Amino acid sequence: MRLRRTTTLAASLLAITLTATACGGGDDDSGDGGGGDEIVIGIKFDQPGLGLLTPDGDHVGFDVDVATYIAGELGYEPDQIVFQEAPSPERENLLSRGDVDMIVATYSISEEREESVDFAGPYLLAHQDLLVRADYEVPNEEAINDMTLCSVSGSTSAANVQRDIAPDARLQEFNTYSECLNGLERGRIDALTTDDSILAGYAAQPEHQGKFRLAGLELSNEYYGVGLPKDSEDLDAVNDAITAMVEEGAWDEAVAEHFGPAGYEPEAAPEIGTRPEA
Structure with a gap:
């Protein structure tokens, strides 16, 4: 519970109450020592x-x-x-x-x-950005409209892309960023878009170092x-x-x-x- x-x-106060009850000989012994807290x-x-x-x-x-x-x-x-x-x-x-x-x-x-x-x-x-393959160039924000992007269902990043950033971009949505990253590595998508803090973590993983980079775009405030x-x-x-x-x-x-x-x-x-x- x-x-x-x-x-x-x-x-x-809770601890005092429980202690007092125990000292008073209460017969409710849960046996967990911490009240299931x-x-x-x-x-x-x-x-x-x-x-x-x-x-x-x-x-x-x-x-x-x-x-x-x-x-x-x-x-x-x-x-x-x-x-x-x-x-x-x-x-x-x-x-x-x-x-x-x-x-x-x-x-x-x-x-x-x-x-x-x-x-x-x-x-x-944080700021929304793009994670792309190391050799992929994004010349400007307008170019995002011609890209295939991936983000996570229910995220503000996906909503931002469709509403404000690149309404013509092809957007794929998955339940986790790891699925998007797999698609990026295999070349099925051009970029993973979400917050720069999240993207930096993926790019820094030992198995990904040198494969990906942040585009360096501040597309929104998160x-x-x-x-x-x-x-x-x-x-x-x-x-x-x-x-x-x-x-x-x-x-x-x-x-x-x-x-x-x-x-x-x-x-x-x-x-x-x-x-x-x-």
């Missing part, structure tokens, strides 16, 4: 540098560090965090069904999404937020946690660790409450 703790104080956080499993499930079962990346820091500020130890995969098309459903407590998964804030979920943050500002259920009581607490991560230097440390090897330098941490221009 999942118990949500919105503040460290609430966690302390955990937080479930949706992340990506296939995004190097951001959210990646390694072969040995570890979760690593910038988003993972952000999620872990937030959980710590809410009173959870690392072993009380359950990471659940959050594919782009399923993020709103995961929150609305209560399958996860929050989502930290390159989740761009948009007016449309804010109709059904709450966003804390943002905690990162403000990553922490997705929460609509009307969440945890919104302020999560915003406070992100602020603390930035002020204490942990945000810069995570940026250096996960983006530094790719040569990608994201912009400074955005101000809490910042939103994309309509």
